[in-house]
Amino acid sequence: MTETTDIPGNDLELLRTMRSRNNQSWHAFIRNRTGMTGMLIFLLFVALAILAPWIAPGNPSAITMNILIPPNSHYLLGTTAEGQSVLMQTIWGTRSTLLVGLSAGALATLLSIIIGVGGAYSGGLVDDVATLFSNIFIVIPGIPLMIVLTTYLHHAGVGAMILVIAFTGWPFGARVLRSQTLSLRSRDFVRAARLSGEGTWGVVRRELFPNMLSLIIANLLGTIMYAIGAEVSLQFLGLGNINTVSWGTMLYWASNYQALLNGAWWWIIPPGVCIGLIGGALALVNRSIDEISNPQLAMSGRSKKRRLRRKLA
Amino acid sequence: MTESHDAPILSLEHVSKTFHSGKGTLIHAVRDVSLVINPREIVCLVGESGSGKSTTANLIMGTETPTQGVVSYRGQNLAQIRTRSAILDYRRHVQMIFQDPYGSLNSLHTVGYTVGRPMQIHHLVPSINRGADQILRLLRQVGLTPPSEYYYKLPYQLSGGQRQRVAIARALAVQPDLVVADEPVSMLDVSLRAGILQLILEARESAGVAFLYITHDLASARYIGDRILVMYKGRLCEEGPAEEVIAHPHHPYTQALVEAVPNPERMGQPEEIIVTPDLNETKVLGSGCPYYPLCPVATAQCQDTMPEWTFVQDQHQVRCFNAAPLSMHHTS
Secondary structure, three states, X not given: OOOOOOOHHHHHHHHHHHHHHOOOHHHHHHHOHHHHXXXXXXXXXXXXXXXXXXXXXXXXXOOOOOOOOOOOOOOOOOEOOOOOEHHHHHHHHHHHHHHHHHHHHHHHXXXXXXXXXXXXXXXXXXXXXXXXXXXXXXXXXXXXHHHHHHHHHOOEOHHHHHHHHHHHHOHHHHHHHHHHHHHHHOOHHHHHHHHOOOOHHHHHHHHHHHHHHHHHHHHHHHHHHHHHHHHHHHHHOOOEOOOOOOHHHHHHHHHHOOOOOOOOHHHHXXXXXXXXXXXXXXXXXHHHHHHHHOHHHHOOHHHHXXXXXXXXX | OOXXXXXXXXXXXXXXXXXXXXXXXXXXXEEEEEEEEOOXXXXXXXXXXXXXXXXXXXXXXXXXXXXXXXXXXXOEEHHHOOOHHHHHHHHHHXXXXXXXXXXXXXXXXXXXXXXXXXXXXXXXXXOOOOOHHHHHHHHXXXXXXXXXXXXXXXXXXXXXXXXXXHHHHHHHOOOOOEEEXXXXXXXXXXXXXXXXXXXXXXXXXXXXXEEEEEEOOHHHHHHHOOEEEEEEOOEEEEEEEHHHHHHOOOOHHHHHHXXXXXXXXXXXXXXXXXXXXXXXXXXXXXXXXXXXXXXXXXXXXXXXXXXXXXXEEOOEEEOOOOOOOHHHHOOO
């Protein structure tokens, strides 16, 4: 840089120019192509869910006489055995799937943080009890437990479905967050922060959480994917409310009417592709967040080579 | 001990710390340690790993509480500092530098934040941004120039030496009276060590900071220390002015340490090899001198009784029954 003098004002001025060069992680995310691709796909589904009444007005469950029509110019994705538009059902189905997926995922992650991080940071008996709980829940197989619970709740509504999925989805994340907290808690920089006078909440918020953010977000995205999968599975098994429209109930009815035997591939593929797309989108976002939260990783691999090539060119 | 009229900043009086190992045995990490640190003084605590140096640091920082004895800061017993504001006040005056500069900085915080945050906690600046000029001055003081270049750097963009300078700046940010430096140069390249030690000396000169410099390296202790305390297996065994202890070590353990330092003047002479057998912990934890099993001049008395302090010089004292200047044991 430029030559420095001993006038502190000069340093301050230089600092101001440096500040503008200092990139916020948000900008880094926007510039990250992987993450933006995933985010765009995900936002597309969110937009579909919100705008369903305007994009596909009408009742998606409305029964017509046009039974099992293959895709054509009128029914872009064909119709079901009850004459409903598959396109309309797919669009409206996004709503229930996303609602359950996002809320159950967020709720499960919150439980993981409270039980995992809280237990590990408190230590002692609290940690022992928290670990015991997560261990018990880890060995209970999730899907059968969900089936039992939803059967018990009898054609569970959306709220019950969210609770059941969150209830079975937290223990793995809690274990991961616990071990990360344990490893961070004893690190020198945490000790240093404490010795410089940072309080407990300050240490958690300013030292631990930023270091755990990528793990928490990865966990959140993973749990959302799990929740979407669980919701679809439960609906597919007919354990939810089969009269609502969701990707799971679409598959349930398709299987009930033996869509595959009837050659009605257009009834099965759209919800399947959508589930896959959302899963892929979340995975892409996850990867980019990993890169951003770990500055060293961002400079490794392809992006580094690309930057190097640009520099040489 | 030095000719300072001020009261000591920190004192340990007969401090012991015992840990319980998992199997029910007791580990005496620190035993009956008494020491004082005066204003502007650099005291070196020298000892091998496992001698209780780091436990002593933790006792001073208040992250461990002594099993016996009293640690006091300016006459106030640390065990009685309980309220949040009193603890903050103590943190404001006694700071620490860690051994590993790769672990002691949060990899997600910029240099400016790392240095500025303690200032903000202790209300020395209204906010990190508004304290920028003070942070820059401090960065310049620890040799990170031009400071504006470093302000927004993240730890991974810095070398080990630069990181340790940031860690020192963080410790000095709150204008402490005393800094406990736990082996601050042992993880750095030899070429960088002198620079860091020089910083410690400068901080003492310009800001009047006292240091407890913990090390296993006698050479660096002689370089910066006013006084040297030698520690072995949790006990202090020799204490005195730095030059004096190195030039005329009296305790057999100190003598072994001094002889282990490579010395060009002794080149060519056959070296006395000190064998350190792997000692069973319980064997050395009796009531006697911990160095007894290895000591070349040990007598039966040493096995049962821990010797008291005896002065061998003005200000130079040793805990050994058979203490004698180095030349007398040196048979070669």
